Each structure stands twice: as C-alpha cells, then as structure tokens.
Amino acid sequence: MKSKILGLFRSTQDIISGEILSTALGISRVSVWKHIQKLQECGYEIEATPRGYQLLSSPDTPFPWEFPQREGLIHYFPEVSSTMDIAKEMARKGASHFSVVIAGRQTSGRGRLRRTWYSDDGGLYFTLILRPNIPLQWCFRVNFAASLALCRTVRRLTGLNAAVKWPNDILVDGKKLSGMLSEMEAEAEMVSFVTVGIGINVNNDPTEYEPTACSLRQLLGKPVSRKEILARFLDELQTYLDEAEDNLEKTIAEWKEITCTLGRRVSVMTPLETSTGLALDIDSTGALILELPDGSHKKVLYGDCMTED
Numbered sequence: 001m002k003s004k005i006l007g008l009f010r011s012t013q014d015i016i017s018g019e020i021l022s023t024a025l026g027i028s029r030v031s032v033w034k035h036i037q038k039l040q041e042c043g044y045e046i047e048a049t050p051r052g053y054q055l056l057s058s059p060d061t062p063f064p065w066e067f068p069q070r071e072g073l074i075h076y077f078p079e080v081s082s083t084m085d086i087a088k089e090m091a092r093k094g095a096s097h098f099s100v101v102i103a104g105r106q107t108s109g110r111g112r113l114r115r116t117w118y119s120d121d122g123g124l125y126f127t128l129i130l131r132p133n134i135p136l137q138w139c140f141r142v143n144f145a146a147s148l149a150l151c152r153t154v155r156r157l158t159g160l161n162a163a164v165k166w167p168n169d170i171l172v173d174g175k176k177l178s179g180m181l182s183e184m185e186a187e188a189e190m191v192s193f194v195t196v197g198i199g200i201n202v203n204n205d206p207t208e209y210e211p212t213a214c215s216l217r218q219l220l221g222k223p224v225s226r227k228e229i230l231a232r233f234l235d236e237l238q239t240y241l242d243e244a245e246d247n248l249e250k251t252i253a254e255w256k257e258i259t260c261t262l263g264r265r266v267s268v269m270t271p272l273e274t275s276t277g278l279a280l281d282i283d284s285t286g287a288l289i290l291e292l293p294d295g296s297h298k299k300v301l302y303g304d305c306m307t308e309d
C-alpha cells in the first residue's frame, strides 16, 4: 500500500484529495489517513490540507516499498550488528535468491581479512543473498559480476571515474569508496547460497577512521541518493550475474577495462605472506597473476592489494 500511495503522489506535483486516494487505492478515507500517518512516522513529509494531501519530501531510506519491483525481497533495519549475520541466518532458513538485507547503520560491521567496517549513518550497507546454481569453484564469478555491476553503477549515476581494485574494492582517484565481503555455504560441491556484503560510502564521512577512503558526498559536494544507487545496482547485477555464468570471458574482459590494478606494481598481503610484483593479468579462476622481480609468475588467490607506484 505504501508504494502505491507514494506512486500516486509521485505521479503528480499536486495535492491529491482523500477521496481520490481512497478510490484509487480501494480503501476507506480513514485507512488512507492511517497509511499517511505511518509514512509520516517513517520520515515522509506529507502535508495534510483541507484540499487533500501533498508529498513534500521523502527520506533517503531504502525502505522495501521504495523498490516496488522487488518489495518482497528487501529487508531494511535501522540498526543491526552486521547485515552478513542477518543475511546468513535468513539464507539458512530458506530466503529467496536476490533477497537483500539493508542496515541504516551497523554496530559490528566487518570487512575482509577480519577487519572492522565502520558503518555510520549515511552509508549504504547491505548483504545480498544469492543462490546461483554453480559449483563452488565458480563462486569467484559472483564477486566479479558484483564488482563490475557496482563500478558501472557508480560511473553511470555519478560520472565519476570509479575503478575496481583487485579483488573487488571500488576506488575513485586511488581512494576507497566501497568494499565487498563474500561468504558462502555449499553442499555436495554445489553452492547453496552466497552472501555478498557491500559497504558504500555515500553520505557518510569515512576519513575519520580511514584516511585513504572517500565518500560520494565528499567527491561530488552534494548528497547522493542511496535508494537510487541500490536500485540501479540490483538491476545491473542481474545482467552481470547471468553473463558471468554463461560467458565468463566477456565478464573478465569487461572487468579488465575498468580495473586500476593491472599494469601496476603491487604488493598483495595475506596473513601468511606478502608478494610484490607487477600485476600482469587475471586468470580464468579470478586469481591475480604477478610478475615477480626475478621474472617468474605467481598466482595470488586472495589478499589485500596495495599499489606501489
């Protein structure tokens, strides 16, 4: 009902009478008023005048009803420990493919390699539940598709020259805008579900904790809609996921076009070792191929990649 009411308001700039709303929605005028009150409680500025109601502004909160095509799959929480934990729990209980768990803020947001992901108000924090019908060795394809979809989304919506740093950070001018954390469960060598957690610095200021990070608001000098980023990203992801399953070469080729890692001297750190060399290529398993100082090639499967030049 909320999405229908908002749809009606957004189709006109005008005041809409209670009577028109009640006829269009097929509910009583008292019911209309109750729904309006609920929307107001959620932060929608709706003016009630003797002639009817008018939507003056909407909060930039990714409420499920803001995604009418996906409403049943979107779960929004103002605050959680980590969307990874909530999503995993939901996935184990059978949540559908493409369910999304979003948080306004996280009290224990986590990043790759056991790091903390600071999750203040204003950022976009969500975990997607995916159920690709693939063997577990193909899981990296999901990450390639997701980083590609996110980088394209940022570029298309903001015009910024966003790039992917291997394996799947999004950077703008060398500063980290977004990070991705994937976890999965498998059964009999097949993926049961993958949870892809994404944190995007949108209208928050991450530099307090991470001097080498940036946010869209800082880069563009104005707030950016989290709802729009998420909606666009989910649409893009659908396309890239299909492509990564059917035509990995194409996905990797596209990924190579927008990466800032290849051709650079890098150090890749894991808790066990650091490898330094020239980032030559990505192979068909998603591994980074480094040319070491002695000319030999090394395949790196995971780690934290830092550019040296």
Ligand code: BTN
Pocket: 081, 082, 083, 084, 106, 108, 109, 110, 111, 112, 113, 115, 117, 124, 125, 126, 127, 169, 178, 179, 180, 181, 197, 198, 199, 200
């Ligand atoms: C990284 O760059 O280290 C990955 C960061 C991933 C952060 C996101 S925010 C939403 C989801 N919930 C978490 O606790 N982490 C991921």
